Amino acid sequence: MPTTNGPAAHTATAAALLPLVGGAGNVVSVAHCMTRLRLGLRDRALVREDALRALPAVLGVVDDDTYQIVLGPGAVARVAGEFEALVAAPAPTADELAGRGAELKAAQRQRNATPVKLLLRRVANIFVPLIPALIGCGIIAGLNGLLVNLHLLPSLTPALTAIASGFMALIAVFVGHNTAKEFGGTPILGGAVAAIVVYAGVAKVTAFGMTLSPGQGGVLGALAAALLATYVEKACRGRVPGTLDVLLTPTVTVLVAGLVTLYGLMYVAGEVSAAIGTAANWLLSTTGAFAGLVLGGLFLPLVMLGLHQALIPIHTTLIEQQGYTVLLPLLAMAGAGQVGAALAVYVRLRHDQSLRTTIRSALPAGLLGVGEPLIYGVSLPLGRPFVTACAGGAAGGAFVGFFSMLGDRVGSTAIGPSGWALFPLLSGNRSLAITAAIYAGGLLTGYLTGFAATYFFGFGGTVRGVCDSAVGQSTARGGNPTP
Known part of the structure; x- marks a missing residue:
């Protein structure tokens, strides 16, 4: 196509x-x-x-x-x-x-x-609009790191650092703005309250014997602060006379939500954010291969159910804390398994020219991490290849996770891309060459395992019988079956 x-x-x-x-x-x-x-x-x-x-x-x-x-x-x-x-x-x-x-x-x-799906969709609506900026700033950060390591253009690297870091320094404000917008509040008030989280002056605020740090609580604190501001604003709208609404509602909203943020939410969100980072590091350093197998193998079903959206705030928190998310490269292996499975279908179903045409046109997008064409056009309609694609993702995830157990962490500086498109965004605790080699090895493992699992176990009965079934699926998609 x-x-x-x-x-x-x-x-x-x-x-x-x-x-x-x-x-x-x-x-x-x-x-x-x-x-x-x-x-x-x-x-x-x-x-x-x-x-x-x-x-x-x-x-x-x-x-x-x-x-x-x-x-x-x-x-x-x-x-x-x-x-x-x-x-x-x-x-x-x-x-x-x-x-x-x-x-x-x-x-x-x-x-x-369902309540869970609705909540996850709303969370996704907050963070998905931020992805283009995360990608752009992530690529610039990677380029800047390469220049620093190679000692090239030393006069330019400070400028690139500012460009790459500016968005991340203020990401809490954008999260607050989008949260208020999503939950029916005034976006600028959500952003104003969330800005408290990253304001340098919070270092002078002391409560319960503890001093706050700018950025404490990160995007989770900003989300909670803006959500609280939205509820306070709605409560004010229903009680404040119309003549005073323009003065009192914004003031009360920012004041109440701001005080609760400073003397409660930032502490709680800070502990939760720290726990997420600690848990992710512990998971990969102690059970890396198993964690990679589970995450890589289950990501495609999570996408089908819409539950993958729950991971977006976790990715964003890790990027904000550590500069990269160690979970995304593991999850990206699901796409590698999908590509391997599609190649096996292409080889086995030689008589279904319509399906082979679909695979040829969808494969480049699959290699770049866009899996929907292969999922909905190839593996899911055929059934078993979807399962064997998950097996390929599990193998690739286990490969990357195994190296995490050895101390070689592979991360991404942004969320969104996967497959080959993730290479410019790779980062970790080793050199870029080692990080890229581990990620490439995971992709290759996913391709090969997905192909082998699908080729040998992805079809029931004779190949001709499966081919006839696939032709029916192709016809249902609007394709032209080959006699």
Whole structure:
């Protein structure tokens, strides 16, 4: 399924998508993450899913809390902008906005709206918008470290340090802003309270015989502070007279939430953050191989269930504390197992040209850590290859975890990328060459194990029987089966 780049191609993709999701009148909201266009739809019965999957630019479709169309990194942001412009062009009538659309939307949300999933989605909505800045600053930090180690451009490295570190120094403010926005408060008040966490003057604050440190509690403290500010603000809105609201509500919100943050939340969040760092280091230094096996093997199912979002604050806390997260390279091995499994399917199912075409087009994205095309287009529909892909991820995770037990920690300075795209973000307690070699060894282990497990155990019955089944799956995706 080849795709093309350029503004015209993105406009054409957006124009092709709109009628297939029921038109502009059926679209309630438009958003996107790194790979997926996320649409709120009034009536999902109007979606022509087979036709959507058949579009060359569409890598997969996920029917979840929002209707998610996988377009891949880079393309999704551009298509989302064009799509939003198309949706905004016609103004829906009052009758279209009313009716049973709201009821259908609420029913769809209720289907998967377990309290845990809803909470994790809200947490993800706080941190996912920060990922582009984490990636950009992480790559600059890696480049700067390389220049320092090689003693090159000494006059430039202080500037690169400032550029790479500025965002991380103030990440608590952005977390506070996004937290208040997500939970229905005023974003700037959430950011104002969260800014207390990183303000240098907190070093002069003493309570219970202890002195605070700037940044104590990190992003967890900022999240808790902004959440508290949101509840205080909502309580004020319901009690303060309208004439005084503009003066009293912001003042009371910042004052109450600020005092609780200084004399409680920063201490508690600081202890929790320290415990996360200590636990991660202990886990990898004492049970590294086993921890890597479990994390690498279970990450794909966690993604399918949406539970991987719980790891985002942990990654961010580790990056803030140690400069890198040691968990992401382990989890990235799941993608390596997926690539190996897809290659085995490609070799075994020689007669299914439609499926082989899907694999050829999705494999480059898989190598760069974008796994949705291979998951939803190849391994998950076939069943067993999804399980054997998890086995490959477990083997790769165990490989990287084993070296952590030996004292060679492999980490990432940002979250989001995986696969080959993670190489520019690698960091650790050894030289960059050693860190990259261990990570590369983990990828190779994941590829080989995923391939071998799928080739020998990923198919039931004869290959021809599996091929026929896969052809049926390809047809359901809108592909053309080969006789």
